[in-house]
Amino acid sequence: MKRILSLTIGFALFGAGAVHAQGTLEAVQKKGFVQCGVTTGLAGFSQPDSQGVWKGLDVDMCRAIAAAVFGDASKARFTPTTAVQRFPALQSGEVDVLTRNTTWTVQRDTTLGFNFAGVNFYDGQGFMVPKKLNVKSAKQLNGATVCVQPGTTTELNLSDYFRANRMTMKPVVIEKLEEVTAAYFAGRCDVFTTDVSGLVSIRGSRASNPADHVILPEVISKEPLGPVVRHGDDRWFDIVKWTLNAMIEAEEMGLTQKNIDQQSSSKDPAVQRFLGATGDLGKGLGLDNKWAYNIVKHVGNYGESFERNLKPLGFDRGINELWTKGGIMYAPPIR
Amino acid sequence: MGFLRSGRSRALFFQIVALAGVFAALAFIVHNTMLNLERSNIASGFAFLGREAGFEIGESPFIAYSAADNYGRALLVGMFNTIRIALIGVVLATILGTLVGLARLSTNWLLAQIASAYLEVIRNVPLLVQLFLWYVLITDNLPGPRDALNPLPGVFLSNRGFAVPGVDSHPAHLWMLFALVAGLVLAGFVARWARARQARTGQPFPSFWAGCGIALGLPLAVFLAAGAPVKLDAPQLSGFNFQGGVVLTPEYATLLIGLVIYTAAFIGEIVRAGILAVHRGQFEAANALGLSRQLALRLVVMPQALRVIIPPLTSQYLNLTKNSSLAVAIGYPDLVSIANTSINQNGQAIEGIAIIMAAYLTVSLSISAFMNWYNKRIALVER
Numbered sequence: 001m002k003r004i005l006s007l008t009i010g011f012a013l014f015g016a017g018a019v020h021a022q023g024t025l026e027a028v029q030k031k032g033f034v035q036c037g038v039t040t041g042l043a044g045f046s047q048p049d050s051q052g053v054w055k056g057l058d059v060d061m062c063r064a065i066a067a068a069v070f071g072d073a074s075k076a077r078f079t080p081t082t083a084v085q086r087f088p089a090l091q092s093g094e095v096d097v098l099t100r101n102t103t104w105t106v107q108r109d110t111t112l113g114f115n116f117a118g119v120n121f122y123d124g125q126g127f128m129v130p131k132k133l134n135v136k137s138a139k140q141l142n143g144a145t146v147c148v149q150p151g152t153t154t155e156l157n158l159s160d161y162f163r164a165n166r167m168t169m170k171p172v173v174i175e176k177l178e179e180v181t182a183a184y185f186a187g188r189c190d191v192f193t194t195d196v197s198g199l200v201s202i203r204g205s206r207a208s209n210p211a212d213h214v215i216l217p218e219v220i221s222k223e224p225l226g227p228v229v230r231h232g233d234d235r236w237f238d239i240v241k242w243t244l245n246a247m248i249e250a251e252e253m254g255l256t257q258k259n260i261d262q263q264s265s266s267k268d269p270a271v272q273r274f275l276g277a278t279g280d281l282g283k284g285l286g287l288d289n290k291w292a293y294n295i296v297k298h299v300g301n302y303g304e305s306f307e308r309n310l311k312p313l314g315f316d317r318g319i320n321e322l323w324t325k326g327g328i329m330y331a332p333p334i335r
Numbered sequence: 336m337g338f339l340r341s342g343r344s345r346a347l348f349f350q351i352v353a354l355a356g357v358f359a360a361l362a363f364i365v366h367n368t369m370l371n372l373e374r375s376n377i378a379s380g381f382a383f384l385g386r387e388a389g390f391e392i393g394e395s396p397f398i399a400y401s402a403a404d405n406y407g408r409a410l411l412v413g414m415f416n417t418i419r420i421a422l423i424g425v426v427l428a429t430i431l432g433t434l435v436g437l438a439r440l441s442t443n444w445l446l447a448q449i450a451s452a453y454l455e456v457i458r459n460v461p462l463l464v465q466l467f468l469w470y471v472l473i474t475d476n477l478p479g480p481r482d483a484l485n486p487l488p489g490v491f492l493s494n495r496g497f498a499v500p501g502v503d504s505h506p507a508h509l510w511m512l513f514a515l516v517a518g519l520v521l522a523g524f525v526a527r528w529a530r531a532r533q534a535r536t537g538q539p540f541p542s543f544w545a546g547c548g549i550a551l552g553l554p555l556a557v558f559l560a561a562g563a564p565v566k567l568d569a570p571q572l573s574g575f576n577f578q579g580g581v582v583l584t585p586e587y588a589t590l591l592i593g594l595v596i597y598t599a600a601f602i603g604e605i606v607r608a609g610i611l612a613v614h615r616g617q618f619e620a621a622n623a624l625g626l627s628r629q630l631a632l633r634l635v636v637m638p639q640a641l642r643v644i645i646p647p648l649t650s651q652y653l654n655l656t657k658n659s660s661l662a663v664a665i666g667y668p669d670l671v672s673i674a675n676t677s678i679n680q681n682g683q684a685i686e687g688i689a690i691i692m693a694a695y696l697t698v699s700l701s702i703s704a705f706m707n708w709y710n711k712r713i714a715l716v717e718r
Contacts, residue, residue, distance in 0.1 A: 084675050088684050091377065112682030113377035133575075144575040145495060150663075150672065151679025156389040159402035170576065171391045172586070173676070174666040179467075183666065188474045188494055188585065190575045232374055 024096050024229070024236035025069070025286055033075040036062035037095035040080040040177055042198060043205040044313045045101050045121075054078045058099040060305040061120055061227055061244065063298065065097060068243045068291040073298035082175050084151040087112055090230060097240055098228040101195065103153045108228070117240035119226040120302075122319050122328060124219035125157050126196040128203060131214050133190060138218040142167040147180050147189040149173070154194050157221040181206050195223045197315065204313045239285055246292040248331035249274070250301035252322055257300040260293060274334050281334065292334060302329065368685070383681045384410070390676060392668045394584055406677050413673035414694055420590055420669065421656040421698060427595045428655060429648075432602025437632075439607050450603070457600040463661055466593040470665045473585045480576055489569040491577060494585060498570035501581040507561035511554040518553035522546030586667035590659065598655045602648065609644035610636060641713050649706040653699045660695075670694055 028034050038046035038058055046056040063073040081089050081100065090098045091113060101123075102108070104116040127146075129135050138161070148155050150173045162169050172189045174180040181202055184192040192199070196219060203210045227244065229237050250256075253271065255263055263271055272278045276289035285291060299305065306317065321327025372379050384407040391402050395412045396419070438450035457465070474494045478484065483493035489500040502508075522545070529540035570580030613636045621631035662669040671691055678687035 084679050087679060087682065091682075091684065107681070111378040113372075142574060143578065150390075150676040155391075155676065156680065159389060159391045162391075163402060169391065171393050172666045173393060173668060173672065175663050175672075175675075179664065180666075182471075183474060186471075186474045186494070187479045231377075 024233050025239065028069060028096055028236075032070075033077050034062060034066045034069065034097065035077050035079060035095045036065075037081045037086050037089050037098040037100050038062070038078045039100055040082060042101070042177065043201040044310045044315065045197070045201065046078070046080075046099070055309065057121060057305055057309045058101060058227075060299050060309065061099040061247075062097065064243050064247055064295045065227075065240055067294040067298040068239060068246075068285075068287055071288065071290070071294045071298075082177070083149050084175055087114075087151075090114065090228060093230075096229075096236070100228075101197070101225040102228050103195075103223045104226055105153060113231045114228050115231060115237050117227045117229055117237060118244040119224040120244055121197060121225040123195040123197045123223040123225055125154055125193060125221040125223055126199055126219050127216045128184075128192045128199045128213050129190060129216060130187075131212050135214075135216065138216045138220065139165060139167075141169065141191060143169065144191050145170045145172060145189040146191045146193055147172045147174065147184040148193055149177065149180055150175055152194075153221070153223065158193055161220045177202075195225070197225075197310075200315060201313055235286055239287065242285060242334075243291075243295060245331040246274070246295050246334060247299070247302040247305065248322070248329050249334050250292070250296045251303040251329075252324060252331065255296050255301060256304055257296060257298075260296045264293075270333075270335075279335075372685075378681070378683055379686065380683075381686055383677075383683055383686070386681070388677070389680070392673065393666065394587065394668060406681070409673050409677065410670065410690060410694075413668060413670035416662075416668055417656075417659055417670040417694070418698065420587075420594065420659045420662070420667075421702075424591060424594045424598070424655050424659070425652050425702075427591070428598040428602055428651070431595060431599035432651075433606050435599055435603030436606030436610070439603060440610060454600050454603055457597055458604075462593065462597050462658055463664060465597060466589060466661055466665055469593045470585065470589045473589055477585075480572060483572070483577075489567065489580070491570055491572075493577075495576055496582040496584040497588070498577045498580045498582045500567040500569040501579070503566040503568050505561075505566070507558065510557050510561070514553040514557045515550060518550035519546075521553075522549045525549065584667075586662070586665055589665055590662050590667045590669075594655055594658055597658070598651055601651050601654075605644055605647045605651065606640075608647075609640035609642075612643045613639045638713065642710075645706060645710045645713070649703055649710075652702050652706070656698055656702065657695060 036059075038054065038056070041047045042056070044056055046054060046058045048054050059076075059078065062076045062078070066076040067073040069075075079089065079095050081095075081098075086098055086100055086102065087108075089095050097117075099120075101121065102116075104119065108114050109116060127138050127141070129141075135141065141162075146158060146169050148158055148171055155171070155173070158169070158171070169191075172180075172183060174183055181192065183189060185207065192202075194202075196215065199215050203213050203215070207213055227240050229240055253274065255271070255274065260275075264275055264277065266272065269278070273281065275293045276282055276291065280289065282289035282291045288294070300308070303322075306315075306320065317325075317327060319327045320329055323330040369379070385405050387402075388404060388406050388409045389402055390409070392400055392409060392412050394416070397415045398408075398412060400408060400412045435450050435453065438446045439454065441447050441450075477492060477494040480491075480493045480495050483491040483495075483498075485491055491498040522542075525545055526542040529542035529545075533539055568579050570577040570582065610632075617635055617639065618631055621635040622628075626634065659669055660671040663672040663675060666672075674687045674691045678684050
């Protein structure tokens with residue numbers, strides 16, 4: 001009797017853990033916070049500071065989602081993930097969104113079961129070598145040993161580039177960023193490759209003497225980096241997508257963290273719509289009508305986030321500038 | 336429900352129900368998982384094994400591999416790398432472990448203390464930490480390839496690895512291999528003959544050394560007969576790295592050294608336990624018969640100690656095989672490392688993990704089967 005009973009209970013528990021998924025928005029609202037997957041520590045994008053507070057462009061993206069959903073940017077929790085752990089973490093539901101400078105590719109969009117909610121940083125892959133090797137171009141790297149992280153588009157682009165240019169190389173593939181950069185700085189490999197943003201960040205933050213390392217001029221791929229959510233959850237997808245769009249649109253409209261409150265008395269209908277004073281855009285997303293106001297008030301617009309996190313490391317806007325100023329950041333209108 | 340009255344049939348009934356319940360639960364999990372994968376549009380099935388991998392692998396000593404090959408071949412390279420570490424690691428760890436175990440039992444106080452210290456330190460530090468330590472020691476202390484140490488002509492030691500000249504293959508090598516096999520078989524016959532002769536007449540024969548001589552001498556004879564063809568493929572520094580020759584990478588060295596030292600500590604204790612498990616009277620009786628301490632150990636004590644040693648030793652071999660999966664932390668391309676990359680590139684986590692599990696299960700079950708057969712063979716039949 002007891003055995004049958006325990007079996008039946010076991011059965012029921014499996015049933016309870018099963019599929020009938022509520023949407024991510026409902027789950028997040030019930031939990032009271034947004035769980036974001038970030039890197040294990042990449043300066044400028046997602047890194048805890050000396051007090052343990054997470055800072056970075058991707059961290060701001062996550063806080064903006066929290067501000068949109070809860071009106072409080074502190075309701076965001078961060079899960080550090082390596083390049084290999086990030087996709088299973090999102091697929092399994094361990095994190096609600098991946099704000100982890102992930103490249104948008106068709107394979108990730110389809111066979112991995114993800115949706116990319118836009119691009120928050122346009123990047124490309126480059127190479128970093130020690131200055132003493134006297135290498136001026138990536139085409140001189142035949143036979144080199146290259147440090148790279150596994151499970152990334154970097155790894156694939158690297159072998160594609162060397163094959164296309166009929167060069168050979170030996171990869172040293174180490175999973176954790178700390179270990180692979182340590183191997184490069186110890187001289188285990190000649191070259192380190194990742195997105196140029198990562199190279200600048202790592203050179204600035206981990207090299208004992210940044211001037212000893214040079215980033216080669218070749219950018220061998222397009223790496224549009226953006227936030228990622230799971231398939232099958234349109235509402236959450238829309239929320240993340242429009243959070244990013246709101247940040248970019250706010251910069252275009254000139255709304256900043258400092259002036260957003262004064263702007264609430266603006267007569268411009270576009271500003272009124274953005275702030276939620278007119279229209280029901282928030283309701284359509286399943287959020288409060290002040291969702292966009294909350295984002296700008298608590299986190300700032302895209303330009304402010306970039307300025308705060310990436311300018312101190314020596315990044316300039318480049319193509320990440322607004323389309324009105326010569327870059328390609330272009331958000332669909334908030335209406 | 337008359338059959339429930341009998342105790343035996345009641346037990347049977349409940350066991351059947353329990354088993355059915357377990358199968359039902361498993362079926363439910365599988366069905367649920369497949370439904371979820373379908374819903375999220377995540378690809379499933381093993382078709383990805385035929386697709387182009389697109390990534391390079393750091394070392395592939397047994398089969399040729401390039402980024403244009405498919406995932407199946409990449410996983411095969413990983414499998415060979417894992418087996419390479421497992422086999423060599425098991426042999427070296429056994430040798431080192433036995434030496435350490437015997438050292439701990441030695442009457443020489445200093446030797447026993449050194450062995451003790453080694454055991455205590457190594458067993459209590461996590462393996463991953465030890466691997467990182469070895470990796471840092473090796474890569475930080477060796478010079479770059481342009482300043483490589485050159486102790487012998489053609490031998491280079493740098494933080495890219497230990498490069499030695501390789502031998503170009505030559506048809507005579509195949510004959511040498513046959514000669515080696517023939518030599519080993521002949522050595523086996525000589526040993527049997529020597530044992531029979533000793534049983535008959537009592538005269539000892541150095542069959543071990545004779546066997547070694549035959550096993551090495553025959554291939555050497557073939558080699559000389561073929562005109563001693565030696566064409567070395569010496570490593571040369573060209574550009575960034577050494578081209579040519581055989582290179583042992585720091586990753587391979589780190590993993591091997593770390594695993595061997597770690598597992599040898601455990602094996603040392605197992606060997607010591609086995610020897611201590613043999614009754615002291617056996618040693619004394621062997622001494623009374625005039626056998627020296629070494630002979631007593633080899634002929635009387637060890638065969639009895641092996642009964643106690645072999646089962647836990649099997650566990651340590653399996654541990655070593657599975658611990659080799661830590662290679663992913665230091666950059667050695669073993670099966671888990673490559674399967675992880677594949678999972679990440681094509682998103683099929685379940686199939687990838689299933690392949691890893693199947694591969695490790697196969698290797699482990701083979702090791703277990705071999706050790707169990709060996710155990711049965713050396714078991715003492717008590718009357």
